[in-house]
Amino acid sequence: MDAHDFPGVRRSSPNPYRFCVKRHVCLLACTHSLDALPETKHRVSICAEEGSDAKRPGPFAACEREIGLYACVDSAAWVQRLLDLGVRDIQLRIKDRPAGELDKEVREAAESCRKVQARLWVNDYWELALRYQTYGLHIGQEDLEGLLTAPDQPLTAIQRGGVRLGISTHTFTELGRAVALRPSYISLGPIFPTASKKINFGPQGLARLKQWRRLVDVPLVAIGGIGIEAVPAVQKAGADGICVISALTKASDLAEAVKEWQGVCGISKLTK
Ligand code: TZP
Ligand code: MG
Secondary structure (H helix, E strand, O other): OOHHHOOOOOOOOOOHHHHHHHHHHHHHHHOOOOOOHHHHHHHHHHHHHHHHHOOOOOOOOOOOOOOEEEEEEOOHHHHHHHHHOOEOEEEEOOOOOOHHHHHHHHHHHHHHHHHOOOEEEEEOOHHHHHHOOOOEEEEOHHHHHHHHHOOOOHHHHHHHOOOEEEEEEOOHHHHHHHHHOOOOEEEEOOOOOOOOOOOOOOOOHHHHHHHHHHHOOOOEEEEOOOOHHHHHHHHHOOOOEEEEOHHHHOOOOHHHHHHHHHHHHOOOEOOO
């Protein structure tokens, strides 16, 4: 089977993103074994390149590869607490709050981070990320679908606004779609079982992380159920960033936990 034989895939496909996804699925279907990774990697890049005649917003602004500790919290107060302890990469992931509160939370967190040149990644709320010019925006696959099909082309605004983009992935199809957008980073999770988020996918494990590492060139973030003892293995498997919620938010001594995590991750500290 050749990539071009895939039914319904034509360059004139009305949705360039869907085109890439279909093509990627097709290309993977051509792979006899997922262990044929060099070839698969080549095919993933072909997938990204093949859609390049279509209008696509990437590449997004680059972020440093050495992310290290990447904390994920749900309020501006938590962001400040982490900044005070020298955490540099922080995701503000707020769920179920009224719009007025959201705006205030993102504005405050963005101001706090700007003061110390920390990097704030806002989960989901792309308008707020743009309005407050945060370092980055992180989106999951459900939100990506909405952004790709929105008539006002929010992803183009994000890219032109210089806001970096991180995208969650769980499957090869999602990875193909993410790669095609040339984001600032790609995340994979949950690596291990986690109680912090209800997810429709089982733990991906370290083997999967290694596979992702060989398939993508952008920084790779690992998330989900990662305890401090697992960090060396997760890094060895190829993660540039280790994103954690409960390891910090449920720590009995936050200052001590941050110190330990920064020590183990080896990087990702505020320098002033
Ligand atoms: N996305 C995938 S797993 C996860 C998110 C937001 C939760 C990670 O939390 P924890 O407590 O570090 O397992
Ligand atoms: Mg989301």
